[in-house]
Amino acid sequence: MLIILTGLPGAGKSTFSKNLAKILSKNNIDVIVLGSDLIRESFPIWKEKYEEFIRKATYSLIDNALKDYWVIVDDTNYYNSMRRDLINIAKKYNKNYAIIYLKAPLDVLIERNIMRGEKIPNEVIKKMYEKFDEPGKKYKWDEPFLTIDTTKDIDFGNITKKLIEKSKEIPEYYIEEENKNKEDNIFDKIDKETRKIIGNYIKSGKFDKDRIKDVVNLRKEFLKKIKKKGDVDIYKAIEEFKNMLENF
Numbered sequence: 001m002l003i004i005l006t007g008l009p010g011a012g013k014s015t016f017s018k019n020l021a022k023i024l025s026k027n028n029i030d031v032i033v034l035g036s037d038l039i040r041e042s043f044p045i046w047k048e049k050y051e052e053f054i055r056k057a058t059y060s061l062i063d064n065a066l067k068d069y070w071v072i073v074d075d076t077n078y079y080n081s082m083r084r085d086l087i088n089i090a091k092k093y094n095k096n097y098a099i100i101y102l103k104a105p106l107d108v109l110i111e112r113n114i115m116r117g118e119k120i121p122n123e124v125i126k127k128m129y130e131k132f133d134e135p136g137k138k139y140k141w142d143e144p145f146l147t148i149d150t151t152k153d154i155d156f157g158n159i160t161k162k163l164i165e166k167s168k169e170i171p172e173y174y175i176e177e178e179n180k181n182k183e184d185n186i187f188d189k190i191d192k193e194t195r196k197i198i199g200n201y202i203k204s205g206k207f208d209k210d211r212i213k214d215v216v217n218l219r220k221e222f223l224k225k226i227k228k229k230g231d232v233d234i235y236k237a238i239e240e241f242k243n244m245l246e247n248f
């Protein structure tokens with residue numbers, strides 16, 4: 001099982017990782033906490049040119065550990081592309097994954113940052129906070145399994161129970177295979193799926209001709225909108241279409 005933490009500096013990821021790992025190990029789960037800080041802090045100083053190595057070395061550790069152990073990734077994982085890379089490691093070994101999003105209000109993040117000696121300028125935290133894309137906003141595969149407010153009590157017993165249940169499920173990834181015609185492919189799939197949905201709707205025999213005409217138009221308009229948008233998530237788009245139809 002791969003547990004992917006995401007959250008801003010000071011959200012409480014490292015604290016959470018340590019506590020969760022302890023409780024998991026009490027449940028006889030072999031678990032390791034890994035994150036890029038382990039490698040980053042092994043350099044006596046920081047240089048931008050180290051970052052490429054830091055990233056690769058971290059992924060390589062996670063990749064190796066995941067063969068035998070549960071892995072908790074203690075990193076900011078700021079961009080969804082980072083979470084995607086991690087999920088692809090889980091996919092490689094057919095392991096389940098769970099994104100856990102840790103959050104706290106900006107004033108708390110700033111307060112915790114000051115307590116730690118403001119190694120990251122408060123201004124940077126503020127910018128990150130403003131620009132942070134909530135995980136799952138854009139892609140279904142990116143939806144958090146749990147969202148935890150670290151200013152409140154954290155129920156580790158319940159979290160552990162949920163994770164163990166999840167680890168027994170058959171993994172689903174929802175990530176599309178990357179290829180050149182990715183956008184065409186996505187559009188084709190949405191075209192086909194929505195056609196099927198409409199087909200079933202018509203076959204149900206519950207609707208009169210006028211309504212069917214309207215529904216067919218609804219699909220046309222929906223497809224136009226999707227095409228204009230470009231980068232879309234298939235599963236979310238289909239869900240949206242089903243919702244539209246239900247409320248039509």
Ligand code: ADP
Nearest residue numbers: 008009010011012013014015016112115150151
């Ligand atoms: P991160 O790894 O996300 O940067 P840390 O776990 O290092 O965050 O926590 C940052 C600071 O916030 C630390 O001083 C820690 O003691 C405090 N902290 C972390 N989690 C909590 C919590 N659940 N409640 C209160 N303070 C917390």
Ligand code: MG
Nearest residue numbers: 013014015074
């Ligand atoms: Mg940390």
